[in-house]
Amino acid sequence: MIRRAIDIQSTRTADDGGYILTMAGLILVPLVIVVGFAVDIGGWYLQAAQTQRAADAAALAGVVWMPDFSAAEAEARATARKNGFEHGVNSTVTVVEDTGERLRVEIAQGTDQYFTSFFLSPFDLERKATAEFIRPVPLGSPKNILGAGTNLAHSNPDRVWLANSGWCSSRENGDQLMAGFQATAFGSDHQCDTASVQPNQYGDPGGYWYSVYFAQDIAGPVHFQVYDARYRFSGSDKIDDRYRSGSDVITTHYEVRDKDDSIFDWTNNPILVDHRVVGDDSSWANWQTLETVHDPRAGETYYIHVWTEWGVLDAVGSNQYALRVKEGSTFTECSALVTASCPQLAAINRLPMKAAAASSSADFFLAEIEPAHAGKQLKIELFDIGEGASWIEILDPSGTPVAFHWSTECIPGYTPTGGCSGTTTRLDVSGCSGHNQPGPRRWMQCRYNDRLLELTYDIPSSYSPSGSAWWKIRYRTGGGNVTDRTTWGVEVIGDPVRLTG
Numbered sequence: 069m070i071r072r073a074i075d076i077q078s079t080r081t082a083d084d085g086g087y088i089l090t091m092a093g094l095i096l097v098p099l100v101i102v103v104g105f106a107v108d109i110g111g112w113y114l115q116a117a118q119t120q121r122a123a124d125a126a127a128l129a130g131v132v133w134m135p136d137f138s139a140a141e142a143e144a145r146a147t148a149r150k151n152g153f154e155h156g157v158n159s160t161v162t163v164v165e166d167t168g169e170r171l172r173v174e175i176a177q178g179t180d181q182y183f184t185s186f187f188l189s190p191f192d193l194e195r196k197a198t199a200e201f202i203r204p205v206p207l208g209s210p211k212n213i214l215g216a217g218t219n220l221a222h223s224n225p226d227r228v229w230l231a232n233s234g235w236c237s238s239r240e241n242g243d244q245l246m247a248g249f250q251a252t253a254f255g256s257d258h259q260c261d262t263a264s265v266q267p268n269q270y271g272d273p274g275g276y277w278y279s280v281y282f283a284q285d286i287a288g289p290v291h292f293q294v295y296d297a298r299y300r301f302s303g304s305d306k307i308d309d310r311y312r313s314g315s316d317v318i319t320t321h322y323e324v325r326d327k328d329d330s331i332f333d334w335t336n337n338p339i340l341v342d343h344r345v346v347g348d349d350s351s352w353a354n355w356q357t358l359e360t361v362h363d364p365r366a367g368e369t370y371y372i373h374v375w376t377e378w379g380v381l382d383a384v385g386s387n388q389y390a391l392r393v394k395e396g397s398t399f400t401e402c403s404a405l406v407t408a409s410c411p412q413l414a415a416i417n418r419l420p421m422k423a424a425a426a427s428s429s430a431d432f433f434l435a436e437i438e439p440a441h442a443g444k445q446l447k448i449e450l451f452d453i454g455e456g457a458s459w460i461e462i463l464d465p466s467g468t469p470v471a472f473h474w475s476t477e478c479i480p481g482y483t484p485t486g487g488c489s490g491t492t493t494r495l496d497v498s499g500c501s502g503h504n505q506p507g508p509r510r511w512m513q514c515r516y517n518d519r520l521l522e523l524t525y526d527i528p529s530s531y532s533p534s535g536s537a538w539w540k541i542r543y544r545t546g547g548g549n550v551t552d553r554t555t556w557g558v559e560v561i562g563d564p565v566r567l568t569g
């Protein structure tokens with residue numbers, strides 16, 4: 069009886085073992101499938117992240133070469149290859165020109181299928197990125213003419229002359245870069261006494277740059293022109309300034325650079341022409357063509373580089389001039405704020421100029437701050453600002469004065485009147501008598517004579533101007549005309565290259 073019970077129990081145990089094995093086998097199959105999906109899906113997520121990072125990097129690296137699409141495409145694919153995605157080998161890297169400043173990169177690569185190949189057909193995993201290069205901030209004007217003052221017949225004068233000082237001029241005359249010295253360098257013999265003064269620490273023999281941007285294709289010849297290119301103090305139509313008696317000779321270069329090889333660095337673009345104009349060349353006393361280009365395309369930018377030669381001992385005055393872009397045989401003034409096809413001529417980084425308005429209050433175009441700069445910091449540099457004025461304001465595109473922080477160098481023993489920093493919506497620049505100067509041998513005693521003021525403003529993340537994105541600077545005098553030989557600079561602090569999608 070006992071043996072029979074043992075036999076029954078053994079049989080049941082054997083039967084249970086077979087049941088468990090059968091059920092385990094049935095459960096194991098979907099479990100393996102689930103685990104296989106989990107492993108493959110995890111791998112796909114990792115691959116997607118790697119592909120997206122590679123697409124982002126490729127778009128950012130390539131866009132700085134636009135509008136040279138061939139160079140941009142080559143750089144984008146080279147960057148993708150460095151990140152493990154080689155076009156035509158283990159992936160497809162497609163580079164698409166979006167606009168003159170935008171580049172789209174799409175990367176497609178087959179997925180790894182360790183388990184899901186039993187259930188899913190092979191497929192490619194794709195990711196894409198679009199990068200944009202934000203052009204340097206345009207200064208001075210949204211029009212096709214810049215620096216035409218009030219002396220030239222055109223419909224809406226900007227009341228600004230472009231200006232480059234001679235090397236022997238003092239920096240306090242208003243030219244931040246081209247003046248060779250901190251203070252007055254010429255003596256009673258009207259020659260440059262370079263041994264007695266310190267060099268201008270802001271000095272840059274490279275001078276100033278202007279851009280000509282084409283938002284749309286233009287058919288036919290386009291002429292880059294300059295007005296009164298040479299320095300001429302005498303004559304009924306003279307517009308230049310003399311800072312001493314005697315004979316001044318200023319040699320000025322007007323160089324035209326070809327369209328962008330890279331929008332990231334325009335200083336290495338091919339030189340189309342370099343006009344060297346000596347002060348006694350009377351043939352330049354009107355509008356003269358520097359260079360003619362044919363059929364410029366949308367997104368292309370050409371450059372005009374202007375500087376005065378250093379080392380000329382009697383180059384003391386200030387050479388004022390104007391630039392314009394003439395389409396065809398007749399010049400027609402236009403503004404990019406009104407006409408989308410209007411070529412935009414503007415200064416880059418710094419604007420050397422003479423403000424000249426026959427009124428006690430005047431607004432001048434300062435810079436175009438596009439919505440892409442939202443959330444960044446706007447930095448404005450005003451050199452030797454406001455002589456003869458009472459105050460200045462910075463106006464946003466709606467015409468509203470903004471509150472900005474200002475500062476200037478505090479030199480021991482030469483502290484400026486009113487201190488070295490503060491926050492305001494209206495900066496006091498009044499007074500040209502009795503104010504401390506930043507060093508000896510200054511002629512003028514204006515409040516900010518020969519000083520560099522830095523203004524900063526935090527652009528709201530919600531910044532999105534409707535219509536024009538141009539900021540302005542407002543001068544107010546005590547009743548006289550606005551006259552100020554100065555240099556303005558504008559910069560947006562932040563990466564000029566960004567991902568947009």
